[in-house]
Amino acid sequence: MSRIEARRDEDRGEGTVTAGPLVDRLLGGLPPEAVLTDPDVTASYAHDMASFCPAGSPAVVVLPRTVEQVQHVMRTATELRVPVVPQGARTGLSGAANAADGCIVLSLTKMDRILEINPVDRIAVVEPGVVNATLSRAVGEHGLAYPPDPSSWETCTIGGNIGTASGGLCCVKYGVTAEYVLGLDVVLADGRLMSTGRRTAKGVAGYDLTRLFVGSEGSLGIVVRAVLALRPKPPEQLVLAAEFASGAAACDAVCRIMAGGHVPSLLELMDRTTVKAVNDTARMGLPESTEALLLAAFDTTDPAADLAAVGALCEAAGATQVVPAEDAAESELLLQARRLSLVALEAVKGTTMIDDVCVPRSRLGELIDGVERIAEKHRLTIGVVAHAGDGNTHPTVCFDATDPEESRRARESFDEIMALGLELGGTITGEHGVGVLKKEWLAREIGPVGVEMQRAVKQAFDPLNLLNPGKLF
Structure with missing residues (x-):
């Protein structure tokens, strides 16, 4: 059965529920259609979009719709000592949502209500299964914006964004997910419900447990509600495209832009390989003669003036051509090309390993x-495609997964890129998380004392190691 067919069965409530202590206990607090045990269906929940990450076979997939149902799942898991792997839309790129053998996969996609949008307090209260784009459009009707916009924003969920502390194209001006999460309701490993944070613009009461959960990849608790900060909706942005004869020249332009005090709403880089892949996939008509294409955008009151200033800096850095978009439609076309980058690179050889190294912009x-x-x-x-304004790069290794020798070289190159990132004073992950893919590299980055302290935090929240075991470290 295909993944699409499995989802259709799920939506019709046709998951096959079999007997057994675990399933019987789960059915004590969940409706039958929320408990899936058909192997063809559960297999479709086994992994996210990362390559080279092992995934086990779940015993059961549950799709709760209420906080009480999530609490019931965690009480059952604790009583029977069954691991639980929380999942959103499974668009992640580090294996953080991969199943463990015999686990309960806790899919939160059915908890998809926007509970409140408050224009005065500038907050939204949402369940974890709300899709990022759905929230963005809903708050836009109130003249507000929720800035974090990962490339998968049309499908990824807020819960998943919180779990991986995701970023997006607009981070250079507006920051990442962690900066917009004010408060959380979290179901702990033993089923207790805890609230963290606040609804207010300020608040420093006690340890910042909210930030602790953001980026924890479901290893400390299950986020069931989030209070998110909103901003006034900015003007429509205009985009500039600048072509360069080398990646070094494009990076010089980035440094000039940032050193000049400019605050673009977006500053993205696509190398020649990426530009060609996008053209091959979507016939976008991007200039393949360039070695690097830099996209800069401004959503200010006078974006044309800002683009002119940045265009001059690009020319000073050696840009061979600078083309500002004439209107919002042309700007959106350029952004669409950028959003297609990772999908297009996957089509080059059929499989990709997407690195996520972030270095100082300099x-x-x-x-x-x-x-x-x-x-x-x-x-x-x-x-290479990059959130250049943040120094956050996504070197994407294209390879044939059916060729063992090429797969080996792909893995070696991936590791060498991460080592290079650390050598340059960077981090192994800017927004994708650690998951399974980068466990050994997390230990290298934070050191033995750092690992010890993180394990102590995990022990405090999840002493039985039931929540997403085998991830992070």
Whole structure:
């Protein structure tokens, strides 16, 4: 059965429920249609979108609709000592949502209500299954904006965004998910419900447990409600595209823009490999003669003036052509090309490993040059797309997963890119999380004392190690 067919069965309530202590206990507090045990259906929930990440076979998939049902699942899991893997839309890229053998997969996609939008307090209260784009459009009707916009914003959920502390294209001006989560309701491993944070603009009462849960990848508790900060809706942005003869020149332009005090709403980089892949996939007509394409956007009251100033800086850095968009429609076309980058690169060879290394902006050029050397060394196609204004790069290794030798080289190149990122004073993940893919690299980045302290936090919240075991460390 395909994943799509499995979801259709799920939506019709046709999951097959079999007998057994675990399923019987779950059915004591969940309706039959919320408990799925058909192996074809449960297999479709086994993993997210990451490559090279092992995934087990879940014993059961549950789809609760209420907080009380989530509490029942966790009480049952604690009583029977069954691991629980929380999931959103499974768009993640680190294996953080991958199932463990015999686990309960706790899919929160049915908890998808926007509970409140408050224009005065500038907050939204949502359940974890709300899709990012759905929330953005809903608050837009009130003249507000929810800025975090991952590339998968049309499908990814707020709960998943919180779990991985995700970013997006607009981070250079507006920041990441963690900066917009004011408060949470969390079901703990033993089924207790805890509230963290606040609804107010300020609040410093006690330890910041809200921030602790953001980015914890479902390893400390189950987020069942979130209070999110909103901003006034900005004017429509205009985008500029600048072509460069080298990645180094494009990175020089980025440094000039940021050092000049400009605050673009978006500053993105696509290398030649990525530009060609997007054209091959969607016939976007992007300039394939360029070695690097830099997209800059402003959503200010006079974006044309800001683009002109940035365009001059790009030319000073060696841009061969600078083309500002004439209107919002042309701007959106350029952004669509950027959002298609990862999908397009996957089509190059059928499989990708998407790295997520973030370095200081001043060393962005060194990283891009290093990735090029690594690609040549391993005889691989590696496209680079980056949130250049943040120094957050996504070197994407394209390879044939059916070729063991090429797969080995892909994995080696991936590790070398992460090592390069640390060498340049960066981090192994800017927004995708650790999951399974980068466990050993987390230990290298934070060191033995850091690992010890993080394990102590995990022990305090989840002493039986039931929540998303095997992730992070």
